[in-house]
Amino acid sequence: MFSSIIRIIELYLFQIMIIRKSFLFPVVLMLAGIFTVSAGVMPAVQVKWHNGQSIPENVPQLILKNTRLAPGGALAMNGETSEIAVKDSGNWNVAAAATLHGVFRIAPPENSTPENAGHDAFFYKHNQLFLGVIGEKIYFNFFNGSAWVGALYGNISFKPEPDRFYSFTLTVKVHRDIAQGELWTDVEIYLDGACIAQKRFDQLAPAESSAPLEIGCATGFGEVWHLGGEVGGVQLYRRILAESEIRQLVTADDRVTPAFDVPRQLPDGLNEELARIEASAIPEIRAGASIIRNWVLAGGDAGNAVTLCRQLYGKKELPQTLGGGTLEIFKLGDSILTVCRRPRAGIVSWYDLRANREMWHYAGKLWSVKIKHGSTATVSSATDPGVNTQLVSVERSTDNVTFVFSTNAVWGIGEVRGVFDGKRLEMQLHTVSEPGFIIDTVTFPAFVLQPFRQGRDDLLVPCMSGRVIENAVENRASYSSDYPRGYCSMQLGAYYDAAGGVYFSSEDPTGQMKKLDFLTGSSGLSVAYTFFPGWQYGKDHNEFTTSNCALELFRGNWYQAGLIYRRNLEKTSPVWWSAEQPRRSIPQWMQNNLIWVRFEDRKLDDALKLQEFIGEPLALHWYLWNGQTFDRDYPFFPPSPFTVEILGQARAAGMRVVPYVNGRIWEVKDFRDEIRATDSLGRPNFVTGENGQPVLERGVVSYHVLCFATPFSRDHLLGEMTRLIDMGCDGIYIDQVAAAAGKRCYNPGHRHDIAAGDVWFRHGHLPLLQQARARWAASGHRETVITSEDNSEIYAGHIDGLLGWRWMYDGQVPLFMLIYSGRTQLVGLDYSNELGNGIYAKLATQLIWGEQLGWFMMSYITSPYQHNFRLFLRRTALCRKAMLDFFNRGMMLEVPQFTQSVPDIRARWGMHGTQYLHTPPVVSSRWKWNNIESFILANTTESIQKNCLKLDLPEKARYKLYVFNGNGKFETLEPGIYREKSFELDPLQLMLILAVPENEDASITVENIRREFARIAESENIPDPFAPRMDYSAPGPVTPAGQWHDGTKALSVEGGRVEFQRNFVSHCNECVIDFGTIDFGETAPAELEAEFALPGHLAGGKVVFMLDHPVNGTVLAERILDQGSGSWSNFRAYRFPVLHPVTGQRKVFIRIGGIFLCNFKRWRAL
Amino acid sequence: MMKTIKILTVMLLLISGISSYASGSMCQRDQRSGALNIDNGYFSFTLFPGHMFPVWIKNAGGTGLPPCRFLDRITFLKGGPAYFLDMDLYAETVILADTPERLLIEKRGTYCDNPQHAAPGNIRVTYAYLIERGKPYVTLTMTLARDNEEPAEVRFFHPAWSGATPWHEVIMPEDKNFAVGRGDGVTDEMYGPVQHLSLKNDSLTLQVSGVVRFFCNRFNRNSFLLGGIKDVWKSRELTMQVTFTVK
Incomplete structure (x- = not known):
């Protein structure tokens, strides 16, 4: 009998991707x-x-x-x-x-x-x-x-x-x-x-x-x-x-000797004893069984456990201690926290009395440190064998209990101070090393939560806007990221199910770098926050105190977890938190801005036409403003005369102009293809790695990373930006700042602590931003804004616009907007490669979450084939204008519910995140400002949507209801008690419902909204300057459907480039190819075949065969090019099932969209 | 003794400079952009930092030269990309003389392509703009130097207007008046070198003197280009000169 097994287990879990x-x-x-x-x-x-x-x-x-x-x-x-x-x-x-x-x-x-x-x-x-x-x-x-x-x-x-x-x-x-x-x-x-x-x-x-x-x-x-x-x-x-x-x-594996203290198996007999206790009708007695079980599994004396069990039989309440003080039991509010003195002090149990379950897993070790000693690095924790950890203090009061664990180890000491109030557990770790030992990293808290199994268990992770991963344990959800950055924009997480859950956060008001690891497994959810202490140059020891890390028991979902985080921000008021809402330093124009366009053209003509069509000023996010190649010659941003000319024209037209600069890197060859100042000016200011060499990154070319703790780095970038501001720009977009992970810098010449996690922000970008604001304000540029990439929270106080361009994650929630709306602005998503209703769902979501709309490439938003989307954009922009007070001054409430459940639609939003997202056909949000509640509804489909909105207003409270439909129908309901409101929404239409308390005067708000919705209703009457051409009636030869139809021989090609010599159409994006009249004969084909070439990473675009007209005609066949052909030059045949049987002679067009440039060769009917 | 003379000389130059500045330089520096705004009473224009060419050229009445792009470039006869002077973002500015009567400014840069690669051969280009009070034209002396002798074509003082032509009339001393729109069938560089040439519209005239050519762009009949061409440059140095008048 062979006892060994080789398993090869393949679990397709990517960073935070879920196996469905x-x-x-x-x-x-x-x-x-x-x-x-x-x-x-x-x-x-x-x-x-x-x-x-x-x-x-x-x-x-x-x-x-x-x-x-x-x-x-x-x-x-x-x-x-x-x-x-x-x-x-x-x-x-x-x-x-x-x-x-x-x-x-x-x-x-x-x-x-x-x-x-x-x-x-x-x-x-x-x-x-x-x-x-x-x-x-x-x-x-x-x-x-x-x-x-x-x-x-x-x-x-x-x-x-x-x-x-x-x-x-x-x-x-x-x-x-x-x-x-x-x-x-x-x-x-x-x-x-x-x-x-x-x-x-x-x-x-x-x-x-x-x-x-x-x-x-x-x-x-x-x-x-x-x-x-x-x-x-x-x-x-x-x-x-x-x-x-x-x-x-x-x-x-019984052949292996674990190098850690192995949780004991419960001895025979103890299970029976525990089962007897668990049969008690009294929740806290049942909790007692869980406490004893966890204690034994963590190494407690199993023999003594039976005795402890018997102490609980027939009891109606738990004692404050068990085992002669071995276990200290803190029963407060809805939960019981238990700490133990022996065998090693630590948290043993956290029992949720209302959900009647143990939340704490015995495998958590609470903290660990990575210690450098000479050339070696070791990881040590409070639970390691040979490490002496004691419970040295317990103080009980009526409201809370405080406790202290103290650890003595070879490398130094660690002390955890905790406060527990029944709902919230706050802890802080202080570590001090002995001479010769450097504390390199501190992981705290590090704990494991049991799997929550009452219905679906959700894990909230702070990725981008916030994301909920459903069925977390079953799906082996895994989240790991450095903070602060776009992928880890905030410090909180939460794990919950229908019965409740645990919120956790480092709640660090300094915004220092740390690493968050939320990993699920069969044990449940493992959570760890890792800090980077740093040390003074020349010293051989250090000390570090973590932020006040918190765990809090709550009922609800991500929204309630977000409220806890927000409450703590209000209490601790970190440097990025604005008590005022809207933040006063955000210029009025920025608060009220509606649309961002990515502008990189040589002419302003299309932008002017678009602005006229929308009827509101545009903001231009300006790339290539000096003709310079993107991502080259950083950090030098010389303007050109062209910069001044376009800037003058745009400002004269009422547009806002914010050019791009990079705020992080220095190209190694910083002067075209030569090194100019890299060695002389840059090198002393670069982030230096542990090996003493400047950190080198490779992107388009090679770059060093600037350490902004050096005055030179700050002064240089400030100078480059100020030149543009002085020329009349309305602000500066500083790329990467709120997106990229910080770097630990080991350069002693920079006069900051070596490798410390607080250098990147507190001593780097924060002073840079503060200096920029002060300098520009002093020179009269008070209307100037700063924008940046992604949405790291620590910049919300000093950066006015955060570009959440990659917010495309299935399960994403508006956590960031719940917390930071009005305190900063969100200035756009990337628009490309959408499919289905993804394009509408994306824009509508921007609207209902209170984001500014965009950011669109000019060629994208002015494409003739985006007419419907342009109309939708105009509607959403004007709806945003109507809602500005709610977005800037109000607060987001929980997502509204409908009486009738409607399945979500899965659609592709673009090439970032999970790419495909599920959203309901009608997306909605609810905001509150000045006691007025507003519900925004957006139909993201091309069909009429009917449903009934649950208003969920306070019982017995009387409200006036105002209903604004984008189709021009307005309705006012007299004061009354309203529970629901049924609605019917036209395709791609918006609705706004205001609930105003009976005695509240909201006449100005109502009038403002009525005015904007009247404009929304007029949208279809506004001439579209980029409307598709209607005349495709040019005669041409009639060709049989069964023969190959080359793109190069088509009657016309719009949005692509005809490559006669290479016999294909290249650069196809939002492209229409007119093949003239095709004879399908008497038998309708079942399939079409067409040849395309595109690299695999650009797959996902949509190809539509249209009859009669490329926009208004009938769809003959369509499909997604879900796989690439291998390269631009390698053509592959794709089959298209025919959706609309066709015979005889019809005009045929191919529309290619949602692909970022593909090549098309030919098609035929099969 | 020599030291004293040196000090006196420096002081005299300094005083001369101060007095000339006080008595009215034709050149003012814009503190915000660093641009040099030049006005001699007959015309005005701006030399932008990092940029080789005059921009925002206006006559005395304030009428501006239609926005143009300077296509001064070098192409190597063996093939390869064209390198343009206006893609240089790092041209240096040196004021060689700045008196009430005479202003001499040198722009020093090189040809680049996009993305920013400098043309091979370490080509140093100097455009010296001489502006004199009382004279309605600018004398532009262009000097090129390089480390090799790779045969190349060089175009200089080469403004181009794309789209609808801003000019109604073209006047050449050889009586080869060019009617606007008479472009059908013409090829690139249709006309040979002339010594004087004027482009006129209702409110502005641009005159160029020197060995220049006028031609239309065969890819766009409405585009007009003007410029000097050195068809084959084989040496290590090259100097050309034109004057241009805006009135």
Whole structure:
């Protein structure tokens, strides 16, 4: 009987992407071609070699060479010729995230040379990664396509005992954000469940490799490295396992000795005792059972536990302590928090009395630190063996309880102070290191919450606007990001289900850099915040106090969690928080701005026409304003005469003009293709890495990153910006500032703490922004704005417009707007590559969330084929104007509900985030200002929508209702008690419902809204200056449908470029090709075929065959080009099912949209 | 003794400079943009920082030259991209003389393409603008220097107007009056070099003297270009001169 199992588990979880069952199956099936799929195992895919059958027969996917089955069921490796490879694993790559876990016995053959014995391979993929042992070091490395660049050694001396199995776990996570020039790989190595190495490799990532994954050997280093010993089991994941999951794997393998304190199994008898307590009708007594269980699992004395259980029998309330003070029980409000003194002090349980469940998982370790000592780095926590942690203080009062845990370790001390009031748990960690020890990182809090299983469990993550990941544990939701930045715009998270949940946040008012990790696994949700303390140059020790980190029990959803966060901001008033709303320093024009256009043209003509059509001033987000190539020669932004001319024309036309500059990087070749000032001026001011070298990023070209803690960096950028402001610009867009992750700077010459997390903002961009505002105000430019990319919250107080251009995540919620509306403005989403109603849902969502609309490329919004969208834009812009007081001065309320449930529509919003989003046909929001409540409804479909809105107004309160329909129908309802309001919305139409308390005078507001909605109703009568041409009646030869119709021989091509010599139409985007009259004969074709060429990353656009007219005609066939053809030059045939049977002679057009440039060759009917 | 003479000389120059400035320089610097605004009573224009060419040229009546783009460029006969002078964003400005009567400003830059690559050969281009009080024209001396002798074509003082032509009349001393719209069938560079040429519309005349050519753009019949051409430049240095008058 073989007892070992090799599992190969592929979980397709990307950074925060969720496995939905709908696409899990294809993944499983795809893998079935590679590995044997074990039925009924979801979501994992397993491969087994087991039960005494011969290995090759049962596991055809493994290629075994010179291995044999060892008595224990493992595969014996002879250390000289034994090799294992996973068949067809060429397409298994580390990609975004991976965990490789294996159990090995290392026992070199007796005749092995020292050289052979010292090179044992565990995992190897040619030209991608290696994990093994070299000498006495556990060693990892990865290949980035040109070299092995990711060397990482374990921080222990590893001398394996030949008879013992060890578990090795490698986690690799690659982060790529090309827009921010960001690329890094986080690597962690665990030995028997203890982290022995972790490192971030900046600007480096493992290359893809088509070679098979090798186990127990590495054949690509010239001389093959063989493992001498046994392979006892392997598991592979396409996600990062949380530490608690890794430890579960280790604990579950009885051959491995865990390098951590193993949670005990509940002894026989105790379960029965606990079950007796849990049968109690009194919730807090039931909580007692949970407390005892968690305590035992965390290492508490199991023998004593039975005694504790018996103390609770028949009791009506919990005592304040159990076990003679071993457990301190704090029962306050709706929950019970329990801390213990022994075996190691810590939090044992947090029990929700109302939901009647344990929330706390015993695996949480509360905090850990990464300590540098000489050349080694070790991770230490309060729960490590040999570390002395005590509960040194408990003070109870009627409202709350305070407690203190104190830890003494070799490296120094840590002290956690906590306050608990029954709902909220606030804690702070203070650490001090001994001489010779530097505290490099502090992870606090670090805890695990049990899975919540009452209905759907949701995880709220602070990505962009905020995002809710549904069925988090089942889907193995994983969120990890550096704060502050767009991908981590705020500090909070929340985990909840129908019964309630826990809000958590670092609530740090300094906005310092930190890393957030929210990982789910079978244990539940693992949460960790990691701070970067920094140290003074020349000192060999340091100390650090974290912010006041909070956990709070709440009922509700993301909205209530957001309110907690907002309440704390009001209380702590960090530097970016404005008590005033709207923030006074946001100029009036900016508060009231409606539309942003990405302008990079040489002429203003189209912008003027668009402005006239909308009837409101445009704001131009101005790129290429000096003719300079994008992303070159930073940080020098010289204006040209053209800049002045366009600026003058735009301002004269009433437009607002905000040019682009970059506020982060310095191109290495900063003067065309030469180095001008990089070495002389730039280098002393660059962010310096741990290796003492300036950080180098690669994007379009190579850049260094400026450290804005240096006066030069600030002064230089300020000078460049001020020149533009002095020329008359209305503001400056500073790219990347609110988007990109901060960098730890190790340059002692900058006079900031080395590698400290508070340098980037507090000593860098914050003073820059403050200086800019002061300088411009002093020179009379009080109407000047600053805008930036993404929406990191710490800039909300000083940056007036944040460009949330990539807010395209399924499950996204307006958390950021709930908190920051009126305190800053959101200035646009990226518009391209939409499909279905995505374009309308996107714009409508901008409206209802209170964002400014746009930002549109001029060519996009002025395309003749965007007529309907332009109309919708005009309506939404005027509706935004009507709602400005609510957006700027009011507050968002919970999302309105409808009486009739309507399925969401899935549509593609663009090329960012999850690309496809689900939204209801009618999107809506609810705002409150001056006691007036407003409901905005937007029909994002091309059909009439009827439903009934739940008003959810205070009971018995009398309200007047005003209903404004974009079709011009206005309705006033006399004061009364209203519960619901039915409505009917025309296609792509808007409605606004005001609920005004009976005694409130809202006449001015009502009149303002009535005026704007009257203008909305007129929209269809406004001549569209970019309307599609109607005349496509030019005669041409009649050609049979079954022959090829070349794009180059079409009657006309609009929106594309005819390449006669290459025989195709290139640059197709919002393109219409007129093929004239086509004869379909007497039999309608079932399919069409057309040839396109486009790279895979641009796939997703839509091609429509139209009859009679490209816009107003009949759809003959359509489909999404959901896969690329490989390149611009490689044409691929795509099939189009015919939707409208057609015979005889008809005019045919092809419309190509939602693709960012493809090439079209020809089509025919099949 | 020599030191004393040097100091006196410097002082005299300084006093001369101060007095000339006080008595009315033709050149004023815009503090916000750093641009040099030049006005000699007959015309005015601006030399923008980083930019080689005069912009916002106006006659004494305030009528502005229709906005144009200067297409001064170099193309190598062996092929490759064209490099344009107005793509240089880093041209340096040097005021060589600034008296009430005479203003001499040099612009120093090079040819670039887009994206910003400088033309090969380390080409140094100097455009020296001489403005004299009482004279209604600007004398522009263009000097090119480089490190190799790669054969190339050079176009200089090459304003171009795209779209509808702003000019109603073209006058050449050789009586080759060019009627607007008479472009059918003409090819690029239809007319050879002339010594004097005037473009006129209702309110403005642009006169150019020197060896220049006038031609229409075959890709757009409504575009007019004007400029000097050195068909083949093989040496390491090149100097040309034109005067232009706006009235």
